[in-house]
Amino acid sequence: MRSEARTGVWFVGARGSVATTAVVGALGVSHGLAPSTGLVSELAELDPDGLTPLGNLVFGGHDISSTTLTKKAESLVAGGVVPAEILIAVAADLEAVDADVCLGHAAGEETTEEAVERLAGDIADFRRRYDLVRVVVVDVASTQPPVDDPEQLTCLDDDLPVGAVYALAAFRAGAPFVSFTPSPCLRLPVVIEAAARAGLPYAGCDGKTGxxxxxxxxxxxxxxxxxxxxxxxxxxxxxxxxxxxxxxxxxxxxxxxxxxxxxxxxxxxxxxxxxxxxxxxxxxxxxxxxxxxxxxxxxxxxxxxxxxxxxxxSALAAPLVLDLVRLVSAAHAAGLSGPLPELAFFFKDPVGATEHRLSEQWRDLVAWRAGLAG
Amino acid sequence: MRSEARTGVWFVGARGSVATTAVVGALGVSHGLAPSTGLVSELAELDPDGLTPLGNLVFGGHDISSTTLTKKAESLVAGGVVPAEILIAVAADLEAVDADVCLGHAAGEETTEEAVERLAGDIADFRRRYDLVRVVVVDVASTQPPVDDPEQLTCLDDDLPVGAVYALAAFRAGAPFVSFTPSPCLRLPVVIEAAARAGLPYAGCDGKTGxxxxxxxxxxxxxxxxxxxxxxxxxxxxxxxxxxxxxxxxxxxxxxxxxxxxxxxxxxxxxxxxxxxxxxxxxxxxxxxxxxxxxxxxxxxxxxxxxxxxxxxSALAAPLVLDLVRLVSAAHAAGLSGPLPELAFFFKDPVGATEHRLSEQWRDLVAWRAGLAG
Amino acid sequence: MRSEARTGVWFVGARGSVATTAVVGALGVSHGLAPSTGLVSELAELDPDGLTPLGNLVFGGHDISSTTLTKKAESLVAGGVVPAEILIAVAADLEAVDADVCLGHAAGEETTEEAVERLAGDIADFRRRYDLVRVVVVDVASTQPPVDDPEQLTCLDDDLPVGAVYALAAFRAGAPFVSFTPSPCLRLPVVIEAAARAGLPYAGCDGKTGxxxxxxxxxxxxxxxxxxxxxxxxxxxxxxxxxxxxxxxxxxxxxxxxxxxxxxxxxxxxxxxxxxxxxxxxxxxxxxxxxxxxxxxxxxxxxxxxxxxxxxxSALAAPLVLDLVRLVSAAHAAGLSGPLPELAFFFKDPVGATEHRLSEQWRDLVAWRAGLAG
Amino acid sequence: MRSEARTGVWFVGARGSVATTAVVGALGVSHGLAPSTGLVSELAELDPDGLTPLGNLVFGGHDISSTTLTKKAESLVAGGVVPAEILIAVAADLEAVDADVCLGHAAGEETTEEAVERLAGDIADFRRRYDLVRVVVVDVASTQPPVDDPEQLTCLDDDLPVGAVYALAAFRAGAPFVSFTPSPCLRLPVVIEAAARAGLPYAGCDGKTGxxxxxxxxxxxxxxxxxxxxxxxxxxxxxxxxxxxxxxxxxxxxxxxxxxxxxxxxxxxxxxxxxxxxxxxxxxxxxxxxxxxxxxxxxxxxxxxxxxxxxxxSALAAPLVLDLVRLVSAAHAAGLSGPLPELAFFFKDPVGATEHRLSEQWRDLVAWRAGLAG
Ligand SMILES: NC(=O)c1ccc[n+]([C@@H]2O[C@H](COP(=O)([O-])OP(=O)(O)OC[C@H]3O[C@@H](n4cnc5c(N)ncnc54)[C@H](O)[C@@H]3O)[C@@H](O)[C@H]2O)c1
Ligand SMILES: NC(=O)c1ccc[n+]([C@@H]2O[C@H](COP(=O)([O-])OP(=O)(O)OC[C@H]3O[C@@H](n4cnc5c(N)ncnc54)[C@H](O)[C@@H]3O)[C@@H](O)[C@H]2O)c1
Ligand SMILES: NC(=O)c1ccc[n+]([C@@H]2O[C@H](COP(=O)([O-])OP(=O)(O)OC[C@H]3O[C@@H](n4cnc5c(N)ncnc54)[C@H](O)[C@@H]3O)[C@@H](O)[C@H]2O)c1
Ligand SMILES: NC(=O)c1ccc[n+]([C@@H]2O[C@H](COP(=O)([O-])OP(=O)(O)OC[C@H]3O[C@@H](n4cnc5c(N)ncnc54)[C@H](O)[C@@H]3O)[C@@H](O)[C@H]2O)c1
Ligand code: NA
Ligand code: NA
The missing domain is CATH 3.30.360.10 (Dihydrodipicolinate Reductase; domain 2)
Structure with a gap:
């Protein structure tokens, strides 16, 4: 039964502001400590009851920073993003999530093939460990520079941007991928082909928040x-x-x-x-x-x-990240693969879509969601 | 043939800023002195070629002020609304329009029946004088106070707001009516019934400009x-x-x-x-x-x-007034009657419509226009 | 020795936002928990070492509300005005201050003479209880309506605004008075004469904060x-x-x-x-x-x-209130009486002054302070 | 008698926006076509009656552009800076001024010594031609890049910025100099020494307008x-x-x-x-x-x-340029030489002054002006 099936959320950049706010917020909202403000997936038009409940999400991820989620959350409290009482209430859960953060990949420290294999292994372990129906990988790591000739990047031997390495790892682990950062990775032939081979959906790029x-x-x-x-x-x-x-x-x-x-x-x-x-x-x-x-x-x-x-x-981005997890999860469950242009509503630079007008994006999103549900 | 058929525009408040800017602008744009900026009816989605050309509009109206359109236009030049060179180029045409401004109606100076008859006569004379296929009456007179019990105003003997008197005159003269001012008049039973009896379309209220x-x-x-x-x-x-x-x-x-x-x-x-x-x-x-x-x-x-x-x-309102004339004229030609809710796009307080969101209003407008054209 | 002499601060409206922020802030700053930001009297030009240290201020006051200072302070923490750690550190001191808040005067509940006598008694008791060299009374109670004919209010039998009652009480108790609220009271003959008779200084009206x-x-x-x-x-x-x-x-x-x-x-x-x-x-x-x-x-x-x-x-007003206490206290110590126009710098509606330009007010204030010190 | 003595104003950049607005404005205001808004030197505190009347100013200058002042003024009318009716009224005077614009100096086209000699000659001719009591040179030419080691520029053989060449020409012609542009020139030893040798006053840099x-x-x-x-x-x-x-x-x-x-x-x-x-x-x-x-x-x-x-x-800068001409002219008449720090009020980067606060600069200016007049 859906409400019992747990879904994994694997953050690239799991100890950053956006990821931490998303984790704290998902816990806080699912425990009834805060309303669902900012969560588009809770609007009636998107049929929230048919989506994975926030309480069924299980979090983990990669990061290259050793500052824990708890420390980050404390600084978010100090910065007025997260209310102190919510952090107090979810502190234990948060430490548990931090224990599921593995060391990320930094350019130059291993070959791309080694990295993809290692990172994919982490994701697969996570899925097994918690008996998850699926894991959605979301890249919320630091912004990275654009690439000069994206269309030249066709194989693992090329000099790939780190976002692409994570996308390839997700696909190798059988996980759909969301690029919430500004990143060229979903436009690289090597990534597009890997998604196609794996029959997996993906969405991006760069959350549209302000x-x-x-x-x-x-x-x-x-x-x-x-x-x-x-x-x-x-x-x-x-x-x-x-x-x-x-x-x-x-x-x-x-x-x-x-x-x-x-x-x-x-x-x-x-x-x-x-x-x-x-x-x-x-x-x-x-x-x-x-x-x-x-x-x-x-x-x-x-x-x-x-x-x-x-x-x-971070308060603008975090709920969208959760929305994307729920919607991409539903897309995966429905067997969709390739770019998901109907999620353009969430992105500055939507992959697979040319529509930038919010109202039209909303209409497309609602229609797509209705189709999924049907 | 459409491009030769001339359409009348009858302004209530013909010597005000909005009316004057609309007249000067219609002349200026149709003479190629200014681009069609601000004219929604010139956007491809609304099939401008199927609408009355600006150059085929003939202007007249009612006002209670004796300051001529030319004087008003000069103050609009001084105020930076109208470019001096356009006024110079259309000066003679403008004087001709002013000659077609008749004395308006002010509360208390005649009975409502007398007023309606007189004003309708002016409109009918205007149509005959210029051999117009139709006249669209547009109320751009000064804002008037709201009415306490609009639904009680059911007949000519009631104490009607002046806007209603003009609407009744328009209908008696067989002309569709647009209320561009904030006005209760299109919600009064006496007005709604007169339109129904005459089988005429109307639109309003209060242009949405800022x-x-x-x-x-x-x-x-x-x-x-x-x-x-x-x-x-x-x-x-x-x-x-x-x-x-x-x-x-x-x-x-x-x-x-x-x-x-x-x-x-x-x-x-x-x-x-x-x-x-x-x-x-x-x-x-x-x-x-x-x-x-x-x-x-x-x-x-x-x-x-x-x-x-x-x-x-005035520069925001004037092109919308011209758009409304062209669209209501097309509606009349198509035999529509009653409120035109698809024109909600143009109004703060749309009659017959509950939709206030611009994108949805736009979609409705485009669809309606396509239906008219078909 | 000055640094040992304690000075009383008696707030009319002691449980309001401004008073509470002033008390919490004076305690916090004097305990080194916050910098002196916002305190004009700590600028070198005003010779802060010659003024009563914040740590030597003792607080009490009148209010008609029964919501304690602690409760108010908690709401100020929630509202982002006061940092939680400061409130925790000064909580005990704050409760002690609240114990020194006496019931205020509301129009119509006692005669003016009765009220003045009672309120003056509270102030005098406070001075004795803590062995204070002097008490400065500061009105930070809710804004009150203006008076129609201020110059007609010449004696206690007239219908006096409550602010005037508090000013008269201050003067009867031998205390200088600061009106930080918008209030006509320092322009009433009855108040001006009482100050003159008592040989006491006063300043106001309406703190200039935004x-x-x-x-x-x-x-x-x-x-x-x-x-x-x-x-x-x-x-x-x-x-x-x-x-x-x-x-x-x-x-x-x-x-x-x-x-x-x-x-x-x-x-x-x-x-x-x-x-x-x-x-x-x-x-x-x-x-x-x-x-x-x-x-x-x-x-x-x-x-x-x-x-x-x-x-x-409140964060803008509170330090000015403390500045005024220190400066009016110095004026009183120096034997000044009547209006203090050189404090115009602090007020929207300065009593005794016509200068509203901040730079000129600053120059006057610095010169006056130098004169006091000399 | 002062009111008959004519003073020359020599603009470097005479065909630019600021210079053109200053010329048109001086003519317009002195002919009573516009109020003295924006002219600080017309405020009572600066004793305007003791300063050269605007009508006694005679304009000329250098520029490297061949676009006439009239053309520039027309574009200023189109841009809403100068009212059309003023330009019409002063058109003939403006053409006369344009006839007094000589070819400026551009880096590399002549040696610095040749340039200084030629430019100084133009200024001296202008003074003789119109029998002027003095000429004030004002640099309102295009902004130029800063210089790396200003203190190394000690003689004419060094690679001097063009502003310095004009300053040296002014001093050679016996004229005080105002640098209204952002420019290092008044801080170069070669310029400072030339002014000292000539016993001439100067002021700058970079008008403070927004x-x-x-x-x-x-x-x-x-x-x-x-x-x-x-x-x-x-x-x-x-x-x-x-x-x-x-x-x-x-x-x-x-x-x-x-x-x-x-x-x-x-x-x-x-x-x-x-x-x-x-x-x-x-x-x-x-x-x-x-x-x-x-x-x-x-x-x-x-x-x-x-x-x-x-x-x-330009409307903010032009009156200040005229103010500076009048005040520097008075300083010259009074025999002052070297930097005029009391004019800091007018500049972003005042030469000879460290005071940037407007009110203090104003006080210094008023005191200095009173001293001059005395
Ligand atoms: N907040 C928003 O409104 C918003 C909107 C759109 C996009 N974004 C994007 O979201 C991303 C995250 O923003 P944030 O505010 O959380 O930033 P952040 O700096 O707080 O967090 C980024 C995290 O990524 C980690 N990281 C860096 N390189 C990594 C790597 N190679 N592998 C794994 N982890 C790595 C960092 O250690 C850090 O913990 C940014 O790219 C930002 O541009 C944010
Ligand atoms: N400009 C906008 O953006 C905008 C937007 C929405 C609505 N409107 C409405 O358009 C109307 C006109 O605005 P305007 O700026 O042209 O005002 P205006 O004051 O310049 O013109 C109003 C004209 O109506 C005339 N008038 C007054 N009472 C009359 C009567 N009883 N009979 C005939 N004429 C009469 C006046 O003499 C005047 O010439 C106003 O009601 C305004 O609220 C304007
Ligand atoms: N905060 C600012 O920047 C600022 C600036 C200038 C003036 N002021 C003035 O300071 C005053 C206080 O502002 P606040 O934000 O603290 O308001 P507040 O409402 O928080 O506090 C006012 C206090 O006065 C008390 N009070 C009301 N009537 C009283 C009476 N008759 N006797 C004794 N106490 C009485 C109330 O019970 C309350 O505790 C206001 O008059 C305000 O206009 C504030
Ligand atoms: N407008 C303001 O508020 C303001 C404020 C402070 C400073 N300024 C300065 O005033 C100066 C003039 O501004 P503007 O808006 O009139 O600019 P502008 O571009 O309209 O005019 C500059 C004039 O200088 C001339 N010029 C360029 N090089 C020259 C040279 N070597 N010799 C002689 N003339 C030369 C140009 O041909 C032009 O006519 C700028 O340096 C600007 O930074 C203006
Ligand atoms: Na803000
Ligand atoms: Na503006």
Whole structure:
């Protein structure tokens, strides 16, 4: 019976902010300590009762950091992301999850083949250990730089980005894969072919949580109203771990490319304007985005929209990660394989899809979910 | 042949900002002096070639002001709404339109029956004078206070709001009617029955041009993402004519009621938060709206979205007025009657419709238009 | 020796947010648990070593609420104003302070003479009980409505606002008085004369903590640059206790009058623009102010400044209350009496002063402090 | 008699936006077509009647562009900086000024000695031609990159930045010099010594017109209130000519260095935070600055101030240029020489001064002016 079948969630980057918030949150919500706010998969349109309950998820993962989930969770409490009382209530469970975190893979320390074999072994062990019906692997590791010629990466001997190594390991272990980070890995022939061979579904890339989410409703508004976008300036101030990673220009490029392409796709042409991602240490787990949009109206009248978004990134990302686990799990159960374009709703840079407008993505998602359920 | 058939546009409030901008703009765009920015009816999805060309529109109307359209247009040039070169190019045409503005109706100066008869006569004369296939009447007169018991207003002897008098005159003259102002008139039994008897279509109320437009894409975003709206504060600073009218609290109430109800409908419950409409003289034709939105995310994290919209109200409203004329004209040609809920896309307070989400309204509009064309 | 002499602080409204934050903060800072951020009296220019150390302050007060300081402090921890670890460290001291809170006076429950006598007795007892060199009374009770004819209130038999009753009690007990709330009381003849008779100093009114603070540097900037202010719109969204009080229009009037008059004084003429104070429950202890400033530059160019201030009101007010206690205490020690206009720096509506510009107020304050010390 | 004596204004960059706006504005204001808004030297505190009237200024200058002042002025009218009616009224005068624009100096086209001699000759001819009591040279040419070792530039044979060449030419012609651009030139030994030898006054650098102006009142506010600045993010979106120049990172560096150093000086330590200057073509003559300021209050409470400044840069700069001409002219008449630190009020990067706080700069300016007049 479904409600008894347990599903594994294997995080790449299991000790990071997003993974930790997802674990603490799943435990907290399933114990009734917090409402289901932010969980799209709990909306009636997605038939939550037909999805794996949060309480049936079992967590583990890879990381290269030795800071435990508990320590990370404490810093999330201090940063105002996780309420202290929830952490206290789930502390023991959290330590148990940390015991299921294995050493991750860092470029250069083993051959790709060795790494894939080892990592796949960890995932398979985890599934056996807990007698799980399936494991969904979700990459929430640090952002990595883009790759120059993705289409040239066709075999394990090529110099593969670490995200691809994890995807290959997931597929070798028979697990569907979700890339929640900005990553080229789901566009590499070597990865696509491995998924096809294994008959497994995958989804990505780069969770759509803040400014890009707003763009995905605001840009269509301008288009539907025949208003002419003249420039769109985006400034993102990020504290915390990912902010630090993104202060490396190469990594940031991954992110800005993903963010910009969606806007241009929705508008049907390139909209000029600077895009900044800045690390502002003291913002901690929080992010402030300021966008300045110049558009023309009737007879060329010059108008402006500005917005400031003050969000907690991990709190925005974590429930989507859980939604993706539940939906990809359902897709796997239904025997789907290859890219899942109907999950574009969740991503900045959706694999297999060209639709960036949120409302249309929502409609596609709801229809797809209804089809799965039927 | 369609492209030769001329259609009349009869404005109630013909010498106001919105009407004047619409007339100048229609002339300017049809003479190739400005692009079609802001004209929704020029988007491919609405099959513009099947609609009356802007150059085939003939304008006239009622007003109680003696300030000519030319004078008004000059103030719109000074206010940065209309480019000087366009006004120069259309000056003669504009004077001709002003010659077709008749004296409007003010409460208490004649009986309703006398008024309806006189106003309907003006409209009918206009149609004959220019040999028009039809006339669409559009109410863009000053905002008027709401009515206490709309459902009690069932006959001409009741104390009817002026908008209703114009609607009745339109129907008596065989013309479809659009209420672009905040107005109770399309919900009065006396008006609804007159339209039914005449077999005429109508649409309204209150053009959706600024803050409410933004709400109609942002509120659904929060809902689709299962984010919990805790408060939504709206501040509107308005200069100009309509700003002055709205500094009358009774008139403003019309506007705030329309604005708030849509938000609650989209969210499915009442969202608290103050709503202000202030007259700030020095803003002239411009409007600044500031909204502050507090919402909760996963585990109760408190987040905020703020936006500032700086728009030119008449430039936002005028193209929609022209869109409505073209679409209602097509509906009339197709023999439709009664409320046109598929035009909800254009209104804050759509008559006959409960849908406030812009993307869904757009889908409905496109489908309806396709049906008309077929 | 100064460092051993203890000074009493008697709060009217001792169980409110501002008083509680001041008490917890004074204890926390003097125990080295928090830096002196926000304490103006700790800046070198004000010679902090010559002022009563925070550790030598002893707290008590009046309130009409029975919610203890501890309970209030817990809600301030929940609201993110006070760090949990500080509350834990000072919990016992805080309970001791609560034991020194006496029942306050509410209009109509006793004659003014009875009230003054009773309240003065409480203050005098407190001084004796702790062997204090002096007691400074600070009114941080809920905002009260303005009075229609302040200059008519000349004796105890008149219908006095409660703030005046507390001021009279302070003076009868030989204590200087600070009005940190918006209040007419320091402008009533009956109060002014009582202070004069008692030879006591006083300061007020209405702590300058947020938007008005910003105005006091921004308005002078426009003036020094010969830029023409055309309108200044102010919107204040307040949660919490004071927000609720201010949703009463009569009380809010006290506040908006104080806020507006300063701007006009700095600019030298009346600057139009709406001013709103709104209660937005879910903001809790926080306040968001949005100001929109329209100004003209050279040749009439139209420009705009907008700002959004997101502050924690009690955290802004509490250190100023402590600064005022220390400075008024020094003034009393130096034998000063009557209004202290050099403390205008701290107030929206400074008694005895016409200067509203922050930099000039700062200069006056520093000079005055130097004079005291000399 | 003063009011008859004519003073020359020689612009380096005479055909740029700032110079053109200054010329058009001086003519417009002196002909009574516009009020003196934005002219600090018309404030009573600076004794305007003792300064050269705007109508007594005679304009000329150097530029390397062949676009005439008239053409530039037309584009300023189109961009909403200069009212059309003023340009029409001063068109003939403007053409006359353009006839007094000589070919400027570009690096590499002549030796520095040749250039200085030629440029000085142009200035001297101008003075003779119009029988001027003196000529003030003001550098409003395009921003230039900073110099690596300013203190090494001691003689004409060194590789001097173009601004320095103009300063040397001014001094050779006996004219005081104002550097309104971001420029290292007033800090080069070769320039300082030339001014000393000639006994001439000079002032600079980099007019303080927008975001830095706001910083010069806001940063002192935080300091006076003992609030702890944690980060200050600055984003500048610039259209137009200078925006294009500044999209060259080397030139932008000049500007950001000047902007950041003042903040750190006012706060007394380095305040972290990104600073961007972006070219956004469609903003035209306008600039939008967004600043995000994170500060801590009492007990470490985290607070935020954001502001958006929408200004017209040339309209902000032009009156200051005229103010500087009048004040430097008065200094020259009074026999002053060397740097004029009391003019720090006008500059982002004041030469000879360490004071960045606007109110203190204002006080110094007013006192200095009073001394001059005495
Ligand atoms: N938070 C959001 O709103 C959001 C939105 C979209 C995407 N993302 C992406 O999610 C990812 C995680 O964000 P975060 O805030 O949790 O970052 P984080 O820095 O807190 O966590 C990243 C974790 O990945 C681990 N890691 C790094 N390299 C690894 C490797 N080779 N193998 C295994 N683990 C590795 C790190 O040790 C760390 O624990 C980022 O890539 C971010 O861009 C986040
Ligand atoms: N501009 C927008 O974005 C927008 C959006 C939605 C709705 N509207 C509505 O459109 C209407 C017009 O706005 P506007 O800016 O043109 O206002 P306006 O004040 O410039 O024009 C209103 C005109 O109506 C005329 N009028 C008043 N009473 C009349 C009567 N009894 N009979 C005939 N004419 C009468 C006035 O004389 C005036 O010429 C307003 O009701 C406004 O609320 C505007
Ligand atoms: N927080 C700020 O930034 C700021 C700035 C300026 C002024 N103020 C003023 O400070 C005052 C206190 O603010 P708060 O946030 O602490 O409000 P609060 O509502 O938390 O506290 C007010 C306290 O006064 C008590 N009180 C009410 N009537 C009383 C009476 N007759 N006698 C004795 N006590 C009485 C209440 O019981 C309550 O405990 C308000 O008047 C507010 O306007 C606050
Ligand atoms: N507008 C403001 O608010 C402001 C504030 C501070 C400083 N500034 C500075 O003022 C300067 C002028 O700004 P603008 O907007 O007028 O720019 P602009 O580009 O419109 O004008 C610059 C002019 O300098 C000329 N020029 C370039 N090199 C020259 C040379 N070698 N010799 C002579 N002329 C030369 C150009 O041809 C052009 O006409 C810039 O350096 C800008 O940074 C402006
Ligand atoms: Na603007
Ligand atoms: Na905030």
């Amino acid at each position: 400014e890009t989410l707003l763009k995905s409703v605001l840009a269509p508004m301008f288009v539907m109203r025949a208003l002419e976008l003249r420039s769109w300036t985006s400034v993102n101030l990020l504290g915390g771990g990912d902010g630090e990673t993104l202060s490396d220009p190469a990594a940031a490029r991954s992110k800005t490319v993903a963010k910009r392409s969606g806007l241009d796709a929705m508008v049907g042409r390139s909209v000029p304007g600077p895009m900044h991602i800045d690390h502002v240490e003291d913002l901690g787990e929080w992010k402030t985005a300021w966008d300045h949009v110049r558009f023309d109206g009737f007879l060329g009248t010059r108008m402006t929209l500005q917005f400031t978004w003050e969000g907690c990134d | 803050e409410t437009l933004l709400k109609s894409v942002l509120a659904p975003m929060f809902v689709m993402r299962a984010l919990e709206l805790r408060s939504w504060t709206s501040v509107n600073l308005l200069g100009g004519g309509d700003g002055e009218t709205l500094s009358d609290p009774a008139a403003a109430r019309s506007k705030t009621v329309a604005k708030r109800s849509g938000l609650d409908a989209m969210v499915g419950r009442s969202v608290p938060g103050p709503m202000h409409i202030d007259h700030v003289e020095d803003l002239g034709e411009w409007k600044t709206a500031w909204d502050h939105v507090r919402f909760d995310g996963f585990l109760g994290t408190r987040m905020t979205l703020q936006f500032t919209w700086e728009g030119c109200d | 938007e008005t603070l910003l105005k006091s540097v921004l308005a002078p900037m426009f003036v020094m640059r010969a830029l023409e202010l055309r309108s200044w719109t102010s919107v204040n969204l307040l949660g919490g206790g004071d927000g609720e009080t201010l949703s009463d229009p009569a009380a809010a009037r006290s506040k908006t009058v104080a806020k507006r008059s300063g701007l006009d004084a700095m600019v030298g003429r009346s600057v139009p623009g709406p001013m709103h104070i709104d209660h937005v429950e879910d903001l809790g202890e926080w306040k968001t102010a949005w100001d929109h400033v329209r100004f003209d530059g050279f040749l009439g160019t139209r420009m705009t400044l907008q700002f959004t201030w997101e502050g924690c009101d | 975001e830095t102006l706001l910083k010069s009142v806001l940063a002192p506010m935080f300091v006076m209130r003992a609030l702890e600045l944690r980060s200050w993010t600055s984003v500048n979106l610039l259209g137009g000519g200078d925006g294009e120049t500044l999209s060259d990172p080397a030139a932008a560096r000049s500007k950001t260095v000047a902007k950041r150093s003042g903040l750190d000086a006012m706060v007394g330590r380095s305040v972290p935070g990104p600073m961007h200057i972006d070219h956004v073509e469609d903003l035209g003559e306008w600039k939008t600055a967004w600043d995000h300021v994170r500060f801590d209050g009492f007990l470490g409470t985290r607070m935020t101030l954001q502001f958006t400044w929408e200004g017209c840069d």
